[in-house]
Amino acid sequence: MRHEHSPEGLPHYDLYIDGDWQPASNGQTFTVFDPANGQPLATCASATHADVDRAIAAARAAFDQGPWPHTSPARRAEILHAIADALEARNFELAEIESRDAGVPLRKTTYNDITLGLEILRGCAEMARKHPYEPLPWTDLPSVSWNFVWREPIGVCAQIIPWNYAFCMAAWKLGPALATGNTVVFKPSSLAPLSTIAIFQTIHELNLLPKGVINLVLGPGGEVGEYLAAHPAVDKVAFTGSTEVGRKIMALAAPQIKRVTLELGGKNAMLVLPDADLDLVIDGVLWGAFYHSGQLCEAGSRLLLPRSLHDTVVERLVERVRGMKIGDPMDLETDLGPLISERQREKVERYIAIGREEGATVAIGGGRPLGEAFANGHYVEPTIFTGVRPEMRIAREEIFGPVLAVLAYDEIGEAIRIANDSIYGLAASVWSRDLQQALAVAQRIRAGTVWINEHHVLNPRAPFGGYRQSGFGREMGQYGLDEYTEVKHIHVDLMQRRQGRLWWDTLLPE
C-alpha cells in the first residue's frame, strides 16, 4: 500500500486505482478527525473527476476484458474466504481503527461489527457457489426445449456508503458484488473512511483479485459521489445514506436507467404490547435507542407504550439511562461514544430544541455531558422525550442521535397506525409475551425488518432494506446477491429440424 506521512506527521492514504495506490491528480488531500477529541487522525487523497474517470475506466476494463466476470463462482468463493480470513487476522486492529475513526464504542466494533462483516463476506462466498443456474419447469408447449435462468453480473458498480457501520457496510457491499462477478468503484464517507481503506489494503496485499476489479475513490460526497453516481460508464449504483441524498442518486441514475439500490433513513418504532415482559423491554429499548448513540438507520427512535404502562416504563428507563457510561469509545466499558461530527451534534441539538418548542417534555438528558473528558468531542447526553404526539417533528423526522421519542397509545390498532404513519419503513420491533399476538402485529407493520422481543440484530442470511422512503432493494442473504445480477433466460431448442415448418406451425393441431 502506498502510505506516507503527511507534512504534519499523520498517516496518509491514497486512492486505489487499477491495483495501485495513487495520489489525487491535483495533489489535494483532506483530513480525517477523531470525533471523541477533535484531533486529526489521518490525511487522504481527495479524488478529482479525472481520478474518478480513471477508477471507472479500470473497473470497466476489468469487467469488459477481464477474466473476473467469467471466473468460476467456486474460485470467486475461495477468494472471498481468503479475504475474510486475512481480515479476521486483523480483527482487533480493525475494531480499533473503526472505533477511533467513527467514535463507535470498542465493545461494539470488537464484538459485533467485525464479526458480522466477516460473516457476511463468508455467507456471500457460500451463496455464490450455487448461484448462477436455475432450471425452469417443463411446459406443455409442443415445441420441446430446455429452459433455464442464468444469472450474470451487472457490470461496473458504484458503491457509496455512509460513515456509520462503515466496516460492515463495506463488507455487505463488496461481498455480493464480488461474489457475482461485478467490478467496483467504492466511495466511503470522508468522515470515516479508514476501515474501508484497511479492507482495500488487506485485499491489495493478498493479491488475488485481478487489477481494476476493486477501486477506491475518496473525497466529499457532493463532488466525488455525485460524479461517480452520474457517470455514464457505471452500470449500477448501490447507495447507503440519507433519504435526501438517495433522492439525488435516483435522479442521477435516471438518464442511463442504471440499476439502483437505495438503503436510506428510518424512524423506527418499538411497539410495546400491554403483556410485554418489562425487564426485557427496558433492556431492549435502551439497546434499540442508544446503541452507537442512535446513529444507526434501524435505531428505535420512537417508543410506543400502552398508556397503562407509560409511567412505569419511563421511570425505569430514566433510572437506567442515569447509569449509562458516556465517554471514550476506546474504553471497553463505554456505552455511548460521541456523535460523528460537530455538524451532526448541531443537528441533534436543533431537534432537541424543536422537541421542547413543540411541547414535549425532556424526561432525561437534553444537553451535553460536562467535564474535561468531553470538552473537544461531539458528545450529546442520551435524551428521552415524553408527551410526544405523532404529528410532532421529533416523532416524524430522522434525528440520527441519542434521542428517543415516547408516545402513549390506548389500543393496539392505534399503535399500529402510529407506527406506520411515516415516510420511512426500514425496521420496527414488537414486544410481547404472546408470540401469536406479536406476529399478528409484526405482519401489519410496513417495514423491511420486524424484530419480536429484540432490536438491531442483523442476520447475514436475511434480507435487509426498506419500504417507502427508506429505499428499495435488499442487502444480505440471497436477495442481496440477486441485486447484483442480471437475469438471463436461455432457451435451448431440443426439436432440431422442423421439416421446413416455422415455429408457430409446430403449435397447429396435427
Ligand code: NAD
Ligand atoms: P449521507 O447521505 O450524507 O452520505 C452518505 C454517502 O453519500 C457518503 O459517502 C457521502 O459522502 C455521499 N454523498 C453525499 N452527498 C452525495 C451526493 N450528492 N451524491 C453522491 N454521494 C453523496 O449520509 P450520512 O450522514 O453519511 O449517513 C447517515 C444516513 O445514512 C442516515 O440517514 C442513515 O439512516 C442512513 N443509513 C442507512 C442505512 C440503511 O441500510 N438503510 C444504513 C446506515 C445509514
